[in-house]
Amino acid sequence: MTTNHRLSLVGIGCGSRTRTYMKLAMEKQEQYRIVAAADPVRVRAEKVRDFAPESERATIRMFSGAEELLSQPRLADVAIIGTQDDYHYGPCKKALEIGYNVLLEKPIAKTLREALELRDLAGSLNRRVVVCHVLRYTQFYRAIKKIIDSGEIGEVITFNANEGVGAFHFAHSFVRGHWGNSKTSTPMIVAKCCHDMDILYWLMGRKCLSVASFGELTYFTKKSLAKPRSERCVEWESPVGEDPYDARRYTTEEELRRWLAMVYDRAHEASVEEVYEWLKTSPWGRDQFQCDNNQPDHQVAIMNFEGGLTGTFTMTAFEQGRHIEIYGTKGKIRAGVFYKENGPGEISVTPHFGGQTRVVELEDLSGGYQGHGGGDWGLMESLYSDMCTVASSADMTTSIEASAHSHVMAFAVEHARLTGQVVNVAEFEQQVLKGELNY
Numbered sequence: 001m002t003t004n005h006r007l008s009l010v011g012i013g014c015g016s017r018t019r020t021y022m023k024l025a026m027e028k029q030e031q032y033r034i035v036a037a038a039d040p041v042r043v044r045a046e047k048v049r050d051f052a053p054e055s056e057r058a059t060i061r062m063f064s065g066a067e068e069l070l071s072q073p074r075l076a077d078v079a080i081i082g083t084q085d086d087y088h089y090g091p092c093k094k095a096l097e098i099g100y101n102v103l104l105e106k107p108i109a110k111t112l113r114e115a116l117e118l119r120d121l122a123g124s125l126n127r128r129v130v131v132c133h134v135l136r137y138t139q140f141y142r143a144i145k146k147i148i149d150s151g152e153i154g155e156v157i158t159f160n161a162n163e164g165v166g167a168f169h170f171a172h173s174f175v176r177g178h179w180g181n182s183k184t185s186t187p188m189i190v191a192k193c194c195h196d197m198d199i200l201y202w203l204m205g206r207k208c209l210s211v212a213s214f215g216e217l218t219y220f221t222k223k224s225l226a227k228p229r230s231e232r233c234v235e236w237e238s239p240v241g242e243d244p245y246d247a248r249r250y251t252t253e254e255e256l257r258r259w260l261a262m263v264y265d266r267a268h269e270a271s272v273e274e275v276y277e278w279l280k281t282s283p284w285g286r287d288q289f290q291c292d293n294n295q296p297d298h299q300v301a302i303m304n305f306e307g308g309l310t311g312t313f314t315m316t317a318f319e320q321g322r323h324i325e326i327y328g329t330k331g332k333i334r335a336g337v338f339y340k341e342n343g344p345g346e347i348s349v350t351p352h353f354g355g356q357t358r359v360v361e362l363e364d365l366s367g368g369y370q371g372h373g374g375g376d377w378g379l380m381e382s383l384y385s386d387m388c389t390v391a392s393s394a395d396m397t398t399s400i401e402a403s404a405h406s407h408v409m410a411f412a413v414e415h416a417r418l419t420g421q422v423v424n425v426a427e428f429e430q431q432v433l434k435g436e437l438n439y
Contacts (some may be wrong), residue, residue, distance in 0.1 A: 003231070006033045007384055008076035010100075012066045012091050013083030014048045015133070016262045017105050021080055024380040026051045031384045035076040038063035039405050045266055066091040074099040078387060081105060084178060085436035087184050089114040092129070096121055101128040101387055103349070107194050108403060110186055112411040112432050112439040119404040127395050129400035130379075130386055133198040136398050138380025143347055144326070144409055145203055152349060154330030156204060159311040163196050164319025170297060171245045172259050174317075175220045180283075180293035187414040188295040189213075190407065193315050197320075197413070198398070198406035200313065203326075206306040206423050208409045213417040215299025219317070224289050234279050245288040246418045251275050303412045374433045408432075411439045 009025060011018045014037050025032035034052045037045035037060065063069040069414070070091060079100040081091050089109040096104055096118070108115035108131055122129045124417060135141050148156060165174070173179055180192040184225045189197075201208065215227035230236060238249045250260040251272045261267035263284055266274065279285030297317040304310055321337030331351040340346035345359035386396040393399045408429045416423045431437040 001235045007387055008033050008035045009417055010034075010036040010038070010069060010076045011045070011111060012038050012081045013046045013087070013105075014041075014044040014093070015082055018080050018341070019047055019051075019133075020080030020376050021082070021103065021380055022048045023051050024377055025383075026053075028380070028384070029053060034060055036063060036069060038065055038069040038092070040065045041265065042416055046436045056236065064439070065390055066094075066428050069075060070094045070098060077101060078103055078383075084193060086110040089118065092118055093121060096127045096129070098124055099127075102381060103130050103132065104400070105132045106403070107190050107196075107410075108400065109188055112407060112429075113435075116429070116433060119400050122393075122400050128387055128396065129130065130383060130396060131198075131398055131400055131403035132379060132408070133195060133398045133403055134375030134379050135195050135199045136375070137382060138375040139362050139378075140346070141199055143362060144324070144333060147333055147338045147347075147349055147360070148203060148205075148302065148326065148328075152313050152331060153326065153328030153333060154385060156309055157311065157364070158198070159204075159324060159326045160268040160314075161196060161200060161303070161311065161322070161324045162316070162336075163193060164321065165192060165315065165317050166320045167317055168245065168256070169259070170317035171220065172230055172284065174295045174297075175291050175293045176247075176284050176286050180291055187411070189215075189299060189301070189413050189417075190294075190410045191292055193313070194407055194410045196313060196315075198403060198407040200368060201406045202310075202398075202402075203411065204305055204309060206309065207405060208303050208305050208412075210304045210422055210424050211301055211409065211413050211416050212298060213301045213413045215296035215315070215417050217294060218292060219297050220288055220291070222289055225287075231287050232285050233279060233287060234276050234285060245287050247279055248276070250279070250284075258377060269295055269366045279387050299413075302405060303413075312417050315383065370391070389410065415439065 012422055022034060033056065037048040039045040045062050049057055049062065052060060067396030079095040080103045081095065082090060082105045083091060088104060092102055092104055106120055130252055174188060174192065179185040185191055203332065224246055234339055240246055250256050256268055264278060268411065299315045301313045323338045326333040331349055333347065333349055334345040339348060344357055346362060347360035348357050350357040350361065382397045383417065389398055393401060408425055410427045412423045412428045415428060428437065432439050
């Protein structure tokens with residue numbers, strides 16, 4: 001490909017993630033064009049089509065799903081695959097075989113074995129697969145990476161990282177939602193935190209050797225009910241919002257309509273009565289204490305990396321935002337939401353022996369695209385060069401080859417949690433490839 005080529009795109013699974021990427025792509029129409037969209041819910045595919053310039057919409061082909069689109073010869077340069085987690089493997093495998101390069105929503109696949117198979121298939125076919133680990137593209141993590149690589153804090157010795165999922169977000173997505181049950185989706189540490197495993201692997205610049213983990217589902221269970229009540233929030237007699245997880249809040253609070261819009265296509269135009277009717281049968285209308293969820297609402301991982309570097313990672317439903325502390329031989333980095341709100345700043349660098357704490361200034365994103373801290377925008381900025389100009393997949397910002405290791409880390413952490421063992425990551429990967437472990 002040449003740099004004056006308009007990279008052609010097809011969208012497979014046109015939910016919120018694919019629509020975000022397509023919308024951002026159409027802000028750079030000199031680089032991208034939409035060729036086709038596929039989704040069983042036609043209105044979602046139509047929303048993707050409508051991002052394109054009006055003069056090009058009539059030529060965009062519409063398909064009822066991944067299978068129909070992928071039964072055609074290759075229609076474009078890149079397939080954006082944004083289907084549900086348990087339907088990444090099949091469409092991605094077929095797309096690679098047809099000849100597409102792929103932008104693949106994380107996780108790579110529902111199982112680690114499938115993820116590793118896609119990694120190896122992409123390599124054997126010489127296809128490029130960008131995994132949507134959008135944190136790598138944020139100015140926040142790029143600034144931290146720059147500090148580490150500069151040697152300002154010396155050799156990194158240890159770190160503590162934390163992801164606060166947010167209590168309502170957890171209830172929406174990991175109790176009521178698509179990822180509430182690990183048997184039908186992926187383990188929590190994969191579904192939500194493969195972002196974190198990837199960013200830690202990228203920041204540290206070395207592979208993880210072994211992991212241990214502990215975690216439980218403690219709060220979002222029936223034992224947390226003070227007294228029996230209906231399994232549907234719309235049938236509760238208590239005032240709306242008395243319970244902070246009340247699904248009826250979707251109709252009264254604009255911020256929660258944003259979450260509703262990710263799962264209900266008419267979220268913004270529907271009347272209160274219409275939303276209530278939907279909640280009577282939708283998974284998102286259930287009592288958060290009476291669902292079929294099994295994901296831990298808190299989990300900690302202890303990790304040992306090459307070179308003796310160690311670190312901890314905590315996932316919790318009961319905090320909001322990410323924080324990280326990185327300790328080197330010359331100084332330390334403290335960064336994240338907590339430090340932004342409580343000082344000295346979102347990213348600060350403090351030397352161990354003399355000198356002042358340095359606060360790193362980040363660009364204000366209020367006038368630009370803020371999704372995932374600007375990571376969605378950064379991903380689409382980088383996609384063109386990753387597909388058109390870099391010499392090989394090794395030069396891409398995030399390739400499936402690199403992303404696969406963070407998936408091995410995440411699944412190994414889950415295996416450690418379930419077994420209580422310290423898990424050798426490389427041995428775990430080989431056991432999964434050989435079929436000795438079912439992940």
